[in-house]
Amino acid sequence: MSEVYLNTHNATIQLSAANKSHYPQDDLPEIALAGRSNVGKSSFINTLLGRKNLARTSSKPGKTQLLNFYNIDDKLRFVDVPGYGYAKVSKAERAKWGRMIEEYLVTRDNLRAVVSLVDLRHLPTTEDVQMYEFLKYYEIPVIIVATKADKIPRGKWNKHESEIKKKLDFDKNDTFIVFSSETKQGYDQAWDSILEQL
Numbered sequence: 001m002s003e004v005y006l007n008t009h010n011a012t013i014q015l016s017a018a019n020k021s022h023y024p025q026d027d028l029p030e031i032a033l034a035g036r037s038n039v040g041k042s043s044f045i046n047t048l049l050g051r052k053n054l055a056r057t058s059s060k061p062g063k064t065q066l067l068n069f070y071n072i073d074d075k076l077r078f079v080d081v082p083g084y085g086y087a088k089v090s091k092a093e094r095a096k097w098g099r100m101i102e103e104y105l106v107t108r109d110n111l112r113a114v115v116s117l118v119d120l121r122h123l124p125t126t127e128d129v130q131m132y133e134f135l136k137y138y139e140i141p142v143i144i145v146a147t148k149a150d151k152i153p154r155g156k157w158n159k160h161e162s163e164i165k166k167k168l169d170f171d172k173n174d175t176f177i178v179f180s181s182e183t184k185q186g187y188d189q190a191w192d193s194i195l196e197q198l
C-alpha cells in the first residue's frame with residue numbers, strides 16, 4: 001500500500017453508523033480510532049488529513065456518538081469511534097456504546113488496525129488498559145498514539161512513554177508514537193505505521 005499514491009486531501013465523511021447493517025459494504029481497508037473521550041481522536045484524523053474540521057472536534061467530551069466512516073481517496077477509511085470514559089453518560093447509554101464498539105471491532109472484516117489514543121501527560125486509565133487488552137485478546141493490530149505531546153516539555157516525553165508502556169503491559173512488537181495535533185509531531189510515523197497495516 002505504501003507504494004500506492006494516496007491523495008490524503010481527497011477525504012470525505014462517507015457515513016455514520018450505529019450498527020453493522022449501516023456499515024459501508026465494500027472491501028476498503030479500515031483503520032479505527034479508539035480512546036477516551038476528549039483524548040484527541042477527531043483531531044488526529046484532521047491532522048493526518050491536513051484538514052481543520054473534517055472530523056468534528058469539541059472541547060465538550062462525548063461529541064462523537066456514532067461510528068463515523070471517513071473515505072480517503074477511495075483507498076482506505078478512518079473510522080472515528082465514540083470515546084469511552086465520559087462521566088456524564090448514563091449506564092444504559094454506556095452499555096449501548098460498548099455494544100456498538102464491540103460489534104465493530106470484533107466482526108468487521110475490513111478492519112486492519114486500531115489506533116488507540118492515550119494522553120502522553122497521564123497514566124492510562126483503567127479503560128485505556130481494558131481497550132488495549134481487548135485488542136490484544138482479539139489479535140487486532142494496534143498502534144498506540146500518545147497525544148497532546150505539545151502540552152509537556154520534550155525532556156519528559158521518554159519518562160512518560162516508559163510509564164505508559166509499563167501500565168499497559170505494552171507488547172514490544174506494537175508501535176508507540178508520541179504525537180501532537182498542535183505541532184504535527186509524529187505525523188510521518190503515524191502515516192508510515194498506518195500504511196504498513198493495509
Ligand SMILES: Nc1nc2c(ncn2[C@@H]2O[C@H](COP(=O)(O)OP(=O)(O)OP(=O)(O)O)[C@@H](O)[C@H]2O)c(=O)[nH]1
Nearest residue numbers: 037038039040041042043057058062063083148181
Ligand atoms: N494541545 C493539544 N490539544 C489537543 C490535541 N489533540 C486534541 N486536542 C484538543 O482536545 C480537545 C478534544 O479533541 P477531540 O479531537 O475532539 O477529541 P475526541 O477524542 O475526538 O473526543 P470525543 O469525540 O468526545 O470522543 C479539543 O479541544 C482539541 O483541540 C493535541 O495534540 N494538543
Ligand SMILES: [Mg+2]
Nearest residue numbers: 041042056064
Ligand atoms: Mg471525536
